[in-house]
């Protein structure tokens with residue numbers, strides 16, 4: 001039996017797929033992501049233990065953190081400080097008694113879009129997730145090989161005189177579009193909840209995406225995440241803001257699309273981690 005897992009900033013999802021071409025996972029379990037590393041590993045073990053007694057062969061894990069070059073140790077994890085320096089692949093593999101392969105959630109999402117032919121005739125494409133955190137990955141295809149790597153889009157400057165980000169810089173994209181920072185600011189202001197200014201949000205996000213397409217020859221940017229689900233008006237605003245922000249040039253053909261795989265993309269990609277011989281993942 002093979003499992004796919006997506007560890008998000010809020011929720012961990014465990015699923016299996018009937019075939020490698022399934023677009024919808026069989027969601028087996030969801031539970032809150034623990035910010036204690038040991039507790040999270042134990043929670044994963046408990047979740048898997050609830051399953052059938054079939055022998056677990058492999059687990060593909062989508063996780064929005066930074067990994068070591070070998071893709072086994074966690075080097076950067078934002079607010080999940082307890083995870084930093086942990087040998088996640090070794091620990092999970094020992095706990096589950098199965099082969100484990102991990103990749104950044106946006107990397108997994110790109111694998112999913114490629115596998116399901118949403119990138120046909122496209123040589124360079126990106127994925128941006130906008131949820132508890134904001135993240136991105138880029139894929140470049142040459143001949144039959146694809147190179148996929150994450151992009152640190154969250155802390156690029158979109159307003160040099162803007163809000164101070166948690167990283168210490170002023171005007172990061174994350175200061176405007178990171179769910180955790182928006183919530184923190186709302187609490188500090190005394191509002192109990194985040195009141196989203198969709199126009200401002202879309203404008204900054206579009207600026208970040210345009211910058212991404214300046215640096216690399218990205219032809220399509222897929223995007224998804226909790227903000228789009230809870231604010232249906234957001235994507236049309238983003239699309240308009242992105243179109244306005246573009247200038248004529250080599251990347252004029254770059255377009256932004258709502259992910260056709262919705263929030264399943266990281267899980268689908270996690271399931272594909274065991275079959276990606278022709279993909280180089282640059283951690």
Ligand SMILES: [Zn+2]
Nearest residue numbers: 155165167172
């Ligand atoms: Zn920042």
